[in-house]
Amino acid sequence: MDILKMTITQNVDNLHVRAGSTRLIEIHGNRTKVRCIVCESRWLREAFDYEDLPPACPECGGLVKGDTVMFGEPIPPRVLEACFNATDKCDCMIVCGTSATVYPAASFPQAVAERGGFVIEANPNPTRLSEIADVVLKGPTGITLPRLVDRLR
Numbered sequence: 613m614d615i616l617k618m619t620i621t622q623n624v625d626n627l628h629v630r631a632g633s634t635r636l637i638e639i640h641g642n643r644t645k646v647r648c649i650v651c652e653s654r655w656l657r658e659a660f661d662y663e664d665l666p667p668a669c670p671e672c673g674g675l676v677k678g679d680t681v682m683f684g685e686p687i688p689p690r691v692l693e694a695c696f697n698a699t700d701k702c703d704c705m706i707v708c709g710t711s712a713t714v715y716p717a718a719s720f721p722q723a724v725a726e727r728g729g730f731v732i733e734a735n736p737n738p739t740r741l742s743e744i745a746d747v748v749l750k751g752p753t754g755i756t757l758p759r760l761v762d763r764l765r
């Protein structure tokens with residue numbers, strides 16, 4: 613329907629790509645890709661050459677690792693910047709299936725709400741976000757989101 617301007621996902625499973633999402637920020641990376649830790653270039657795992665180990669970035673020579681952001685590892689700066697830019701432009705954020713406790717992602721709907729934007733939470737259980745959300749769609753997203761789309765149509 614061309615309503616969503618951006619999807620920010622914490623999932624690393626590539627399902628948004630497989631579903632056809634093109635305006636997509638994978639804040640915790642994508643397990644089907646590798647990434648240079650210096651210049652943040654990304655490639656599909658199978659498209660990268662592992663002849664020499666450890667793999668070096670053909671762009672800058674930096675170390676190439678799995679794209680997934682591991683526990684304690686910083687989110688790549690350009691990815692984080694893209695998230696903040698999308699959040700700054702957002703007038704309505706739909707937050708789906710998250711405990712809303714992992715920062716910085718949990719700060720995005722807070723920023724939208726503080727700016728006077730509309731926040732919709734779709735979640736089976738209450739979270740901290742429920743208190744600031746304008747609308748809470750209580751239930752599994754597999755049920756609530758199709759209903760939301762039906763209402764929009």
Ligand SMILES: [Zn+2]
Pocket residue numbers: 648649650651652653669670671672673674
């Ligand atoms: Zn590089």
